[in-house]
Amino acid sequence: MxxxxxxxxxxxxxxxxxxxxxxxxxxxxxxxxxxxxxxxxxxxxxxxxxxxxxxxxxxxxxxxxxxxxxxxxxxxxxxxxxxxxxxxxxxxxxxxxxxxxxxxxxxxxxxxxxxxxFSPFIPAAFYYKTFMWPASFWEKYEYFIRKSAGLGKSPTKPDKDIYDHKYLHCDVLIIGGGISGIIAAKTAAQNNLNTVLLDDKNNLGGTTLFQNNECFKINNSYSSEWLKKEIESLNSFNNLTIKTRTTLAAYHSYNYLLARENLTDHLSLIEKKDKIRQRLWKIRAKKVIIAAGAMERPLIFNNNDRPGVILSSSIKKYIDYYGVKCGQKISLFTNNDAAYETAISLSKSGVTINSVIDIRDKSNSSIVKEAEKLGIKIHWRHTVVNTNGYKRISSIELMKLSDDGTAVVGNKSKEECDCLGISGGWTPRVHLFTQSGGKLKFRDTDNTFLPDKSESEQISIGSCNGDFELDDVVKNSNKSIKEFLNLNSSDYENLKINCSKETDKKNIWLLPSNKPLGKTKPFLDFQNDSTAKDVKLALREGFKSIEHVKRYTTTGMGTDQGKLSNMHALGIIAETAGVKIGELGTTTFRPPYTPLTFGAIVGRNVDEFFDITRRTPMHDWHTKHNAEFENVGQWKRAWYYPIENENMHEAVQRESKAARDSAGILDASTLGKIDIQGSDASEFLNRVYTNAWSKLEIGKCRYGLMLNEDGMVYDDGVTTRLSENHYIMTTTTGGAANVLSKLEDYLQTEWPELDVYLTSVTDHYATVSICGPNSKKILSKVIPDLDLSDKEFPHMSFKNALIDNVRCRVMRISFTGEHSYEINIQSSYGKSVWEKCFEAGKEFNITPYGTETMHLLRAEKGFIIAGQDTDGTMTPVDLQMDWIISKKKYDFIGKRSLYRSDTIREDRKQLVGLLTDDPNEVLEEGAQIVSETNKQPIEMLGHVTSSYFSPNLNKSIALAVLKNGKKLKGQKMFVPMKTKTINVTITDTVFLDKENKRLNA
Amino acid sequence: MFLINCPYCGERDQSEFSAGGEAHIIRPKQPTELSDDQWAEFLFMRKNIKGVQLERWNHAHGCRKWFNMVRDTSNDKIHAVYKMGEKPPIK
CATH class of the missing domain: 3.10.20.440 (2Fe-2S iron-sulphur cluster binding domain, sarcosine oxidase, alpha subunit, N-terminal domain)
Structure with missing residues (x-):
């Protein structure tokens, strides 16, 4: 070292x-x-x-x-x-x-x-321009471009760190713990407000913390010493929460803010083990005070990017705070007074200062006088025209500026140095203010964008509000805080503040050089390597909007989001285009203020608790019987029950055959169930379903199709009339929540006059479905005193019953085309009733089947699944379900849309059946259908929506949507696959038992 | 993230609500008597104003009630909330 x-x-x-x-x-x-x-x-x-x-x-x-x-x-x-x-x-x-x-x-x-x-050949937008053609070559370029692009390497394994989220509510949130933030925090806390103070550094105090300069005194002490006492006094407040190492990431509307607290990043590997790494605070503040400070600007001149070129205020912090000299022979280059503070600090620490190069003609401020007193050499009205050195700056070249500052004059002189401090003035950190929706105004005197109109309860104070002199910072902050918090007085009224005031200002966005611009490299955006040349090129090529120039040149698009480069880019654009910066506006500052880890955004990894998993009351039984599960929304549904080494296909074939040959049992508990009551319940159903409901007898069930107002099929299910004013509606498993909210929407907003009440009872009932020719025998063993004769209990009807004195509802309805029953019972009895049915069915080889078999069985019958065979573009007519549209009803949801010019088109895509020429060939769901194989390109006429090998028909069957399909029955079509073309014939959608004989078997 | 004053529950975080588009579009009482164009006007056409707009909102993860809101879309300022069936408070 x-x-x-x-x-x-x-x-x-x-x-x-x-x-x-x-x-x-x-x-x-x-x-x-x-x-x-x-x-x-x-x-x-x-x-x-x-x-x-x-x-x-x-x-x-x-x-x-x-x-x-x-x-x-x-x-x-x-x-x-x-x-x-x-x-x-x-x-x-x-x-x-x-x-x-x-x-x-x-x-x-x-x-x-x-x-x-090669840089002369890699101008702005080089990649856009070069790799445009031929278009088909992109795949080849991409590999190399991606390889050379990007900064750093992503982790390749799951993050082992722990992250956390927490909510925070407060009266006043103060962002930034510099001098104005401290004044705000103490004032708010003294007035009994629940106050939170955030700072991204490990301690409070900002740059005042290490300001030990004779020129900046408060009550006759160094400003650092005065502030230190103020910080110490904050400890006495119980209503003040101070969070250091906490960066405000995002400021949303209604004072909702996100802040990332670093809890362990500064600890050793051993200390940080098993601790929360970062916490994202979700803050809702009644009032927000932004005291985010300002950033020093660089200066833009040839080769201003060499290692050793550092912002002057940073050199000051490195020497005054960290005790580190950035070099042993330092030159400073400035357009304002700030560099003289650095010069004084360095000089006091015994660092050799070559000179201060100042583009201004003079300055009469006390800090400059102080520097002169220390013997620091100043080159007035000079600029740096070049720097030398490759891996570290070794010297700079200076020239005198012309009177108007647009050119350099006289002879070049050289100065050896190992570090160059640059200071181009100050940019208030207005990022958070604009994120919250605040509008900026432009101040010409020092070229700064400042907070103007705000959309929320907030103020900006200190240098982020454009106050750069110590006395202004303290006095104006105090005044703003009092007004904002409605206070008459504070601790900061009569302070004696001595400070150096800047007397002369001068700014040149792009400093002139003795070489033409094309031969220089004046960097604007250091991270993305865009220079003043690139910005000017963009303007020459016709880009005018600052947002477009940004994207074309990538200025301001690095991980630093242009914090250093944006102002100069704006300045150069405005100058070149001959407009005012204020009129040009800024690019949009978007959250996060500094990059956030994905871990902080995601929060704690809670594994299975991340989302609700819904299990039916029979779930354990399915697990015990080797079921594979399928996720349907949040539900776990039994998918199939493999025996021994069966694969899915074998299990489904066995289950499907058993259900039609003898008996099958299905857990249908996940179907959405909505309890509908009220004197207008029948009228309500009339309006939401396409078919008529007023005449449905009590104790009867009916299948209904629900449309969107645009006429497209939305959901379907069987609804049962339990009593005069009481229905139970079933919906698809995935659609339950949406159907309920859609129905609520109509009830609350369109038809508030209807006396109807909706209650979701999906979780309250378990549903056991028994189907197959032996289902009646099995049910009669489970509920012996129920009359199951076709006369007493026909298809599409319901009975109240008792199983072991527990009330249940039994519906004779069928989704498989078999004679079948659904028992609905209070959830807590679901598993025992399931087991009872299974026990009773053993002598008939009752076979549990899952969703895959259910889908296969219904496809054999041509029953649709809303969401699989429909996709929001299918009307009931497209589905060949014209029979379900009531001709008599005056209105229902979607009715008017069914005869819009587009919905009555005859060549819409319509649901059809498909049979493969080779009965063993099973089509892939989603496969496209075409009418010819020799033509390219060829129109896709439709696609396969459901496809299975049917063990009951011993052949492959499929449902598909096909353009003009109704009229194409019997015709041949082709399904082109990657390696072959499959020949198919268009058929009716019902493959099995067209006469519905099995329902009453 | 808005802070929304549900007329039934009071101030709640926006994450509890879902937006339901433009308010006061009344479903025609006699849809069958409308031309295709008139029906399309009701079905598809929305104003999408930059400025003060009347909107439907639903307290989906709360009381499940629908209500209306007067919101300025240019700055997200919520000027008023009012119940379904009520007239918008004049701005």
Whole structure:
């Protein structure tokens, strides 16, 4: 470790506790309190990565979340490694392993750097323009482009870390713990408001925390000392919650905010084990105070991206906070007073300062006077025209600016340096304000966008509101806070504040050079390698909107989202296009403010508790009998019951045959059940189903089809009239919730005059369905005193009954075309009734069957499944179910749509049956149907919706939707597959028992 | 994420609600007497205003009641909520 770069008097770094870490495989040391960036700089390592496009060497540039270059891969574990983390935000911990990104084989020798020499041939949008043609070659290009693109590597295994979500409600939320945030927090807390203060750093205080400068004093103390006491006084409030290491990620409407708290990222590998890594706070605040601060701007000049070029305020933080010298011979380049604070700090710490290069003509502020007093050399009205050095800056070249600042004049001079601090003024962090819907205004005097009209209960204070001088920050923050919280006074009324005030301002977005623009590389977006040239090219090519220029040049599209680059891009566009920046507007700042881990977004991994799993009362029985389950919505439904080594096909064939030959038993508990009561229940059903319901006798069941208002089939099911004003409706398993809410919608909004009440009773009843020629015999054993004669209990009717003194409803209805019964009983008795039926059916070889067999059996009968044979584009007429549309009813949902010009078209896709020429050939569901095989391209006339091998017919059967299908019965069609073409014949949809004899067998 | 004042339950998070599109589109009482164009007007045409809009909302994960809302779509400001069948409070 190079001791020269660490000074010993930093209060914030514990130089007694040494921490070892690895960077690019090399073991290095830092101290507790360091970030990875400060520790690397202390080790004299600036070069940490390669740029995205040209693979130019890049070094650490900032000390915060806006860092564009110092992004590294952390960790080696394939389940925990994290790409694109900012070295400036990673707190050093024992065992930290970080590596450079976007370079191969190493950051010091990177093959991709050859792109830098080809850079004249890789302008903005190079990829768009070059890989456009021929279109069919994209698949070949893609592999190489994807390989060379991207920063860092994703983890390849599931994340082992624990994440968490928590809700937080408060009166006042304060974002940012700098000087204005502290003033806000204390004022709010003193007034008994439930207050929360967030800061993304590990401690409060912002940049004032280390401001020990004679020019900035409050009540005759250094501003840092004054603030320290204020921070200490916050501990006395019980109604104030302080969260450090917590980044506000998103600010949504109605003061709903998301903040990510880092709980263990700063701990050693041993300490963080089994602890929650990050917590996402979901905050609803009555009032929000944004005190997010400001970011320093870079300056845009030729080769402004070399390692060793750092924002001047960051150099100040590295020396004053971390005790790290960013170099031993530092030059500073500025257009404002901020660089002089850095110069004074460096000078006091004994670092050699070559000079301050200032583009302004002069400055009369006290801080500049102070710097001059210390003997710091200042080049007024000068600019840097070039930097030298490859992996580290070695010298800069300066020239004098012309009077109007558009050109350079005179002779070039050279200055040796190992670090260049740059300061281009300040950009208020207005990201969160705009995320919440706030509108910005533009201030010409210092080219800043500032919060203007806000859409929610919030204010911005401090430098994020454009106050850059200490006295303005304190006085204006105090005034705004009092107004916002309706207070008459606060602790901060009569402070004595001394501060240096900036007297002269000057800004040049793109600094002139002695070379033509085409021969220079003035970088705007350091991460995405876009230069001022690229932006100008975009304008020449006709892009005008800032949003388009952004996408065309990728300026501002890196992981830093253009925090450093956006203002200069805007400035250069405005200047070139001859418009005002204020009129140009900004690009949209979208959440998250800084990248979030997927873990934080997802929250805790709760495995099976993530979503409800619904199981029927008979579930355990199915499990015990070897059932395979199918997910239907949240339900687990028995799919088939393999015996010994049966595969699905064998099991389904056996179950299907047994159900028709003797008896089958199905768990139908998952079907949606809606209890309908009220004096208008019959009228209500009349309006929601296509067929007529008023005349349905009590004790009878009827199949109904429900349409959308557009005439398309929505759901179907059997509804039973239990008494005069009482019905029970069944729906499809997957459609139950939607049907109920649709019915509620009509009842509450269209027909509030109807006296009808709907209750979901799906979970309240278990349903056992017994079907097959022996079902009657089995039921008579289970309920001996029920008269099962066709006369007393015909098909489509219902009886109340008792099983062991427990009331149940028995319906004689059938979805298989067999004689069958459904017993509905209170859920808690479901399993015992199921077992009772199974026991009673044993002598008839009763066979449990699952959903797959149920689907096969109904397909043999041509019964549709809403959602499988229909897809929201099928009318009842398309389904050849004209019989279910009441001609007499004046209206029902969807009726008018059934004779719109489009729905009466005869060549719509219609439901048909398909038989394969080879009876053993089973079609694939979803396969397309065509009329010819020799033509290309060929129109797809339809597709297969249901397809099975029927053991009862001993041949393959299928349902399909086919254009003009009704009229094509008997014709031949083709189903082209990858390796062959299957010949099919169009048939009727009913394959088995067209006369419905089996229902009464 | 809105904070919605359900007329039956009070202030609740938006995640409890579902939006139901434009309000006050009355289902024609005599659909059979409408031309295709008139029916299409009812069935398909929605205003999608940028500005103050009357909307249907359902407290789906709460009381399951439908109600109406006056919302400015340009800034998501909710000016009022009112029950089904009530007239919109004049803005």
């Amino acid at each position: 190079n001791k020269n770069l660490r000074i010993t008097n930093s209060k914030f770094i514990d130089q007694t506790s040494r921490i070892s870490f690895k960077f690019d495989g090399k073991t290095l040391y830092g101290f507790k309190g360091d970030t990875l960036a400060s520790a690397l700089l202390a080790n004299n390592i600036h070069l940490v990565g390669r740029s995205f496009k040209y693979h130019r060497p890049r070094g650490i540039m900032t000390c915060g979340s806006e860092e564009p270059n110092g992004i590294v891969q952390v960790g080696k574990d394939p389940s925990m490694t994290e790409p694109n983390t900012r070295a400036t935000e990673i707190e050093l911990y024992e065992g930290l392993e970080a590596t450079s990104q976007n370079c191969w084989p190493s950051v010091n020798f990177d093959i991709g750097a050859i792109n830098n020499f």
